Structures are given as C-alpha cells and as structure tokens.
Amino acid sequence: EKKKPLVVVTRKLPDVIETRMMELFDARLNSDDEPLSHAQLIEVAQVADVLVPTVTDRIDREVIEKAGPQLRLIASFGTGVDHIDLKAARERGISVTNTPGVLTEDTADMTMALLLAVGRRLAEGERLVRSGQWKGWGPTTMLGHRIQGKRLGILGMGRIGQALARRARAFGMSIHYHNRRRVYPDVEQELEATYWDSLDQMLARMDVVSINCPHTPATYHLLSERRLKLLRPHCFIVNTSRGEVIDETALTRMLSKGEIAGAGLDVFEHEPAVNPKxxxxxxxxxxPHMGSATIEGRIDMGEKVIINIKTFADGHAPPDRVLETLL
Ligand code: 8YV
Structure with missing residues (x-):
C-alpha cells in the first residue's frame, strides 16, 4: 500500500473533517487552535507533504523557499489566497488549491446583513437599547436610509458579487458593477446589472458600494483616498472581501468627518488589529471576519480540502487548483 501523505493542518477544523482526515491521511492536527508563528510555519513546511493553512497563516516566499522538497501541495482552507505567495509556489513546483463556491451564499448573506445593518442603523439601535439609554420611540429618532430604490455598486462581480446582486434585487435595489471584464450577457440580464467600465464614474453615482473582489497586487488600495473622495456623502460602503482593498486610514478619516455616511466592515487592513478611531x-x-462563518460552510470547506488532497495524492490534478495567472 502507498504511504499516506503527511498532512499538516494549521488550525482546528470541524470534528467530522478532522476525523476523516485522520482516516485518509497521516494527519497532524492543531486541536488547541493556537495559530502557528512564522517560524513554526517554516518548521512544518520542512516536514509536511501537504500543508493546510488558513487565512491567518502567511505562506510567504521565505516559508516556501525553506520548505523541504517533499512539500508538493498547499491545500488552503478558504477561498482567498492572498496569504500565499503563488509565484514562489509556482517556482518551486508546489501546487496550491483553495475552496471556492461553498462559501458564496454565506458570504453574500453576511454582505446583505451588513448593508442592511449600516443602512438601517441596526447595531447603533441595539447599543442604545442595551445601554439603558433608550427613552422611547420618536418620529425623528434613529432614522436610517431606505434601501429600496437605491443604487448598489458591486466592485467585483464574481460568485459572491453575483449572489449579493440577487439578494439586493429582492430588496428593490438597482445593480451596478465594475469588474475586470464584463460578465456573460445572460448573467447581466438576469441581474439587470449595469456594467461600468470606469470604476471612478461608478463610484461617483452610487448610494452603496460593496467590495467583493479578491485582494491582489492590482486591487490593493483600489479604494484609495482619491477614489473614496468620489463617493457622494450619503453613500456607504460594505466590505466582506479583504481589508487591503480599501485605504483604511483614509476611510476612517472620511467617516469621522462625515464625508462618507457609514461602513460595514467584516475585514480590516491589519487583522485582527482594528483602527482605534x-x-x-x-x-x-x-x-470579526465572520462572512463565511457557518457550521455548514466550514464542513463544506473541509470536504473540499480533503477532495483536493486526495485527488492530488492519487496523482491527478486537484479540482480547485489556483492558477496565479488567473488572478
Ligand atoms: C475564511 C475567507 O474565514 O475564504 C476566505 O477567503 O476570508 C474566509 O472565508 C478564511 O479564508 C479561512 O481561511
């Protein structure tokens, strides 16, 4: 019988996933869920055949170059791959996989929840009641913005962007988007989505902007201070993608000054640190970065990781290979 691959998992995963991994592989698990330090990541990369990191593990060039020759696959538990140096991995001939598709609907739900929460001041109202300061109903207190009829600009019309668009349509919003390329005409038609070739022009005309693109060198600070200034003052922003896509310092400053109406943020530039302002x-x-955090979603993600590893170990191309050139 073939030797089972040594699979090192960096964080605690759902029990059913860990059990299955123990059956299938020589799995080294992290039951206390303490994130590995950079030095520890280098150590495990020296022994693992397969590494299963999450968004909290920085698999940079140093980790990849110091990895032993036995490391053949990085099967990431998550969809975003910005924590992995894909170029360094390709140079070393290490395959990288992710878990796309299974967290689309959950993340779109959370995006819609944040959109509604900011627009209708949900968290603020909740804080008011909890604080004991609520003095009773008033005709002009706690007024938010009507969602119906508003223009939603989606930055990144991939799977999550499209799932968000479907939800927002059900709430009566009109859908606008900017993407590297236009989506297929049938998708555009179904969503009644308006494509904006110019991000700047779109930003200047929206009521709500949602970030749904991956973080890549091309999208780092895509919402720069200059672009944030294009937003109208009643506009608010929702981000369930990656904090790095927005210049968080500029955003914070503009929110404080009332130049942007509000923001719903599930992700931050320097997680878990949050700008104190x-x-x-x-x-x-x-x-706290909980866009995809459902019990079902985590199991689905784990199953995807297992299929990727198994397929790879059986000598085939794993289904969710991430090709650096596609990013
Ligand atoms: C996960 C995410 O929490 O998949 C992603 O890109 O940001 C989240 O769904 C995280 O990636 C787990 O590694």
Missing part, C-alpha cells in the same frame, strides 16, 4: 464611530458596523 473606527471603534469610536457610531456609523460603522464592525465584524
């Missing part, structure tokens, strides 16, 4: 603002809803 954001914490003091009432017009923001801040979440």
């Amino acid at each position: 954001l914490l003091r603002l009432d017009n923001v809803v801040l979440l």
Whole structure:
C-alpha cells in the first residue's frame, strides 16, 4: 500500500473533517487552535507533504523557499489566497488549491446583513437599547436610509458579487458593477446589472458600494483616498472581501468627518488589529471576519480540502487548483 501523505493542518477544523482526515491521511492536527508563528510555519513546511493553512497563516516566499522538497501541495482552507505567495509556489513546483463556491451564499448573506445593518442603523439601535439609554420611540429618532430604490455598486462581480446582486434585487435595489471584464450577457440580464467600465464614474453615482473582489497586487488600495473622495456623502460602503482593498486610514478619516455616511466592515487592513478611531464611530458596523462563518460552510470547506488532497495524492490534478495567472 502507498504511504499516506503527511498532512499538516494549521488550525482546528470541524470534528467530522478532522476525523476523516485522520482516516485518509497521516494527519497532524492543531486541536488547541493556537495559530502557528512564522517560524513554526517554516518548521512544518520542512516536514509536511501537504500543508493546510488558513487565512491567518502567511505562506510567504521565505516559508516556501525553506520548505523541504517533499512539500508538493498547499491545500488552503478558504477561498482567498492572498496569504500565499503563488509565484514562489509556482517556482518551486508546489501546487496550491483553495475552496471556492461553498462559501458564496454565506458570504453574500453576511454582505446583505451588513448593508442592511449600516443602512438601517441596526447595531447603533441595539447599543442604545442595551445601554439603558433608550427613552422611547420618536418620529425623528434613529432614522436610517431606505434601501429600496437605491443604487448598489458591486466592485467585483464574481460568485459572491453575483449572489449579493440577487439578494439586493429582492430588496428593490438597482445593480451596478465594475469588474475586470464584463460578465456573460445572460448573467447581466438576469441581474439587470449595469456594467461600468470606469470604476471612478461608478463610484461617483452610487448610494452603496460593496467590495467583493479578491485582494491582489492590482486591487490593493483600489479604494484609495482619491477614489473614496468620489463617493457622494450619503453613500456607504460594505466590505466582506479583504481589508487591503480599501485605504483604511483614509476611510476612517472620511467617516469621522462625515464625508462618507457609514461602513460595514467584516475585514480590516491589519487583522485582527482594528483602527482605534473606527471603534469610536457610531456609523460603522464592525465584524470579526465572520462572512463565511457557518457550521455548514466550514464542513463544506473541509470536504473540499480533503477532495483536493486526495485527488492530488492519487496523482491527478486537484479540482480547485489556483492558477496565479488567473488572478
Ligand atoms: C475564511 C475567507 O474565514 O475564504 C476566505 O477567503 O476570508 C474566509 O472565508 C478564511 O479564508 C479561512 O481561511
């Protein structure tokens, strides 16, 4: 019988996934869920045949170059791959896989929830009740913005962007998007989505902007200070993608000055650190990167990781290979 691959998993995964991994592979698990340090990542890369990192593990060029020759696959638990140096991996002939598709609907739900929460001041209202300061209903208190009829600009019309568009349509919003390329005409038609070739022009005309693109060198600070200034002052932003896509310092400053109406942020530029000035603002809803955090989703992600490893170990191309050239 073939030797089972040594699979090192960096974080605690759902029990059913860990059990299955133990059956199929020589799995080294991390039951106490303490994130590995950079030095520890280098150590495990020297022994593992397969590494299963998450978004919290920085698999940079150093980790990849110091990896032993036995490391053949990085089967990431998650969809975003910005924590992995794909170029370095390709140079070393190490394959990289992710878990696309299975967290689309959950992330779109959370995006819609954040959009509604900011627009209708949900977290602020909740804080008011909890604080004991609520003095009773008033005709002009706690007024938010009507969602129906508003223009939603989606930056990144991939799977999550499209799933968000479907939800937003059900809430009566009109859908606009910017993407590297136009989506297929049938998708555009189904979503009644308007394509903006110019991001700048789109930003200047939206009521809500949602970030749904991956973080790549091309999208780093895509919402720069200059672009944030194009937004109209009543516009608000939702981000369930990656913090790095927005210049967080500029965003914070503009939110404080009322130049942007609000923000719903599930991700931050320097996670888990959050700009302390954001914490003091009432017009923001801040979440701890929980966009895809459902019980079902985590199991689906784990199953994808297992299929990728198994297929690879059987000598075939794994289904979710990430090709650097496609990013
Ligand atoms: C996960 C995510 O929490 O998949 C992603 O890109 O950001 C989240 O769904 C994380 O990636 C797990 O590694």
